[in-house]
Amino acid sequence: xxxxxxxxxxxxxxxxxxxxxxxxxxxxxxxxxxxxxxxxxxxxxxxxxxxxxxxxxxxxxxxxxxxxxxxxxxxxxxxxxxxxxxxxxxxxxxxxxxxxxxxxxxxxxxxxxxxxxxxxxxxxxxxxxxxxxxxxxxxxxxxxxxxxxxxxxxxxxxxxxxxxxxxxxxxxxxxxxxxxxxxxxxxxxxxxxxxxxxxxxxxxxxxxxxxxxxxxxxxxxxxxxxxxxxxxxxxxxxxxxxxxxxxxxxxxxxxxxxxxxxxxxxxxxxxx
Amino acid sequence: xxxxxxxxxxxxxxxxxxxxxxxxxxxxxxxxxxxxxxxxxxxxxxxxxxxxxxxxxxxxxxxxxxxxxxxxxxxxxxxxxxxxxxxxxxxxxxxxxxxxxxxxxxxxxxxxxxxxxxxxxxxxxxxxxxxxxxxxxxxxxxxxxxxxxxxxxxxxxxxxxxxxxxxxxxxxxxxxxxxxxxxxxxxxxxxxxxxxxxxxxxxxxxxxxxxxxxxxxxxxxxxxxxxxxxxxxxxxxxxxxxxxxxxxxxxxxxxxxxxxxxxxxxxxxxxxxxxxxxxxxxxxxxxxxxxxxxxxxxxxxxxxxxx
Numbered sequence: 001x002x003x004x005x006x007x008x009x010x011x012x013x014x015x016x017x018x019x020x021x022x023x024x025x026x027x028x029x030x031x032x033x034x035x036x037x038x039x040x041x042x043x044x045x046x047x048x049x050x051x052x053x054x055x056x057x058x059x060x061x062x063x064x065x066x067x068x069x070x071x072x073x074x075x076x077x078x079x080x081x082x083x084x085x086x087x088x089x090x091x092x093x094x095x096x097x098x099x100x101x102x103x104x105x106x107x108x109x110x111x112x113x114x115x116x117x118x119x120x121x122x123x124x125x126x127x128x129x130x131x132x133x134x135x136x137x138x139x140x141x142x143x144x145x146x147x148x149x150x151x152x153x154x155x156x157x158x159x160x161x162x163x164x165x166x167x168x169x170x171x172x173x174x175x176x177x178x179x180x181x182x183x184x185x186x187x188x189x190x191x192x193x194x195x196x197x198x199x200x201x202x203x204x205x206x207x208x209x210x211x212x213x214x215x216x217x218x219x220x221x222x223x224x225x226x227x228x229x230x231x232x233x234x235x236x237x238x239x240x241x242x243x244x245x246x247x248x249x250x251x252x253x254x255x256x257x258x259x260x261x262x263x264x265x266x267x268x269x270x271x272x
Numbered sequence: 273x274x275x276x277x278x279x280x281x282x283x284x285x286x287x288x289x290x291x292x293x294x295x296x297x298x299x300x301x302x303x304x305x306x307x308x309x310x311x312x313x314x315x316x317x318x319x320x321x322x323x324x325x326x327x328x329x330x331x332x333x334x335x336x337x338x339x340x341x342x343x344x345x346x347x348x349x350x351x352x353x354x355x356x357x358x359x360x361x362x363x364x365x366x367x368x369x370x371x372x373x374x375x376x377x378x379x380x381x382x383x384x385x386x387x388x389x390x391x392x393x394x395x396x397x398x399x400x401x402x403x404x405x406x407x408x409x410x411x412x413x414x415x416x417x418x419x420x421x422x423x424x425x426x427x428x429x430x431x432x433x434x435x436x437x438x439x440x441x442x443x444x445x446x447x448x449x450x451x452x453x454x455x456x457x458x459x460x461x462x463x464x465x466x467x468x469x470x471x472x473x474x475x476x477x478x479x480x481x482x483x484x485x486x487x488x489x490x491x492x493x494x495x496x497x498x499x500x501x502x503x504x505x506x507x508x509x510x511x512x513x514x515x516x517x518x519x520x521x522x523x524x525x526x527x528x529x530x531x532x533x534x535x536x537x538x539x540x541x542x543x544x545x546x547x548x549x550x551x552x553x554x555x556x557x558x559x560x561x562x563x564x565x566x567x568x569x570x571x572x573x574x575x576x577x578x579x
Contacts, residue, residue, distance in 0.1 A: 047276045048283055080574040082380040090563045096380035096574055167571035201276065201283040236278040243279055244511055251507025254515045255500050258331040258522065262338030265526035269339075
């Protein structure tokens with residue numbers, strides 16, 4: 001029956017079919033397999049975000065209880081954050097803090113809450129869940145010797161550090177760029193699961209990495225990694241590349257175009 | 273119909289942006305101003321990143337000023353020499369302003385300076401304009417004669433060196449005040465995403481004492497040169513000019529400006545000034561409000577993490 005499922009999956013995923021995992025009967029170790037319906041998202045003038053379906057299956061001859069965690073990470077984008085502070089009755093921005101290691105897009109999906117699937121240390125090491133993302137502000141840190149212990153990392157933000165870090169996640173969630181969904185993976189049949197990755201309009205371009213992890217008994221026993229490319233195409237790409245690689249010629253051309261348009265308009269509406 | 277802006281990297285509703293361009297164009301044609309002070313805050317409100325809104329406005333301002341300046345020059349209402357002197361200052365101001373804006377963005381204080389500039393300049397200018405225009409309206413209602421224009425020219429304007437003759441404006445003054453004025457407006461245009469007509473026009477009338485007929489056309493010439501340079505500098509230094517956004521705004525703006533110019537002939541000048549003063553005041557107060565209200569979200573993400 002599992003072999004039939006694998007065959008069905010191969011057709012559902014469409015070409016190119018993922019390499020089939022070793023025959024379940026031959027090995028006793030559980031294996032996870034997955035594929036994306038679309039591995040290349042094109043950003044055109046009508047781009048309003050995209051929904052990508054991820055299909056996968058768990059092959060486990062022993063049929064042990066399994067959990068599936070999907071982590072999708074976009075290209076890294078440093079984050080600059082400022083906090084509004086009341087100074088003399090006015091709300092002013094504080095000095096900005098730069099956080100490194102933050103993915104431009106992050107989605108964690110699982111079939112049940114992450115903390116029920118694995119313990120804190122496991123989740124932390126994998127960066128599973130928005131609270132476990134490896135985001136830090138290296139420019140705010142320095143190492144010093146405290147209580148005789150060498151190289152203790154101290155942040156200038158002090159205990160506020162966690163407030164800042166949570167703010168990064170909160171603002172990214174608000175922009176639809178970070179999301180954690182503990183019902184995001186649905187088992188549609190025995191061993192066969194499905195998840196959706198929603199890319200917002202503001203999703204950064206670049207290579208995305210999706211890690212599909214199989215957990216049994218709180219341990220990640222199998223992993224499959226897929227990549228997904230989000231790229232601008234057509235006129236959008238041409239303009240973007242032009243503006244960033246030859247900014248001066250782009251600026252001159254844009255201005256010449258604007259002035260020409262203004263002149264053309266006055267000629268068209270000439271009243272005398 | 274949504275359209276994705278390649279530089280701003282957000283999708284906007286295209287008809288809405290064109291309509292916004294038309295509305296601001298109407299106001300700008302009606303009052304003879306660029307309208308940047310209205311458009312930039314609205315674009316930011318629609319979710320376009322502030323640096324992109326400010327920079328792309330330079331292109332829009334240059335285009336819409338271009339479409340009006342030709343009409344003024346046909347009527348010989350442009351003082352080319354004064355325009356050139358103002359623009360010389362404007363060029364220096366634009367260079368300074370673009371670098372200043374870049375530095376403020378790195379410090380994370382760009383929003384603050386933009387909000388403060390709006391609050392300060394718009395409320396002061398709007399307030400002064402409102403008082404002046406209401407005074408004129410009241411005097412006319414009461415049937416009083418307008419107060420004689422003080423023709424005493426300020427000493428500092430004439431005592432300064434580097435005097436130059438401006439035959440069209442019938443002036444013989446030092447070039448220092450117009451150069452400084454041009455530079456100041458150039459800095460503002462880079463920081464606030466405005467053409468600066470709302471400061472330039474009153475300053476040319478009340479400080480430089482130029483004849484009223486020359487003021488609008490000449491200020492438009494200075495604005496084209498300054499905004500043209502600002503747009504190129506913003507694109508070159510900050511890569512924040514979105515040509516798709518500027519084009520959408522233009523489509524509406526050009527048509528709106530023509531209708532606005534026609535509508536303006538139905539109102540008296542002081543009534544127009546009073547309405548404009550109210551709009552200017554409201555925008556200034558709205559922009560400054562954020563400085564005084566407790567924010568819902570104390571943290572703000574800044575754009576341009578790599579500087």
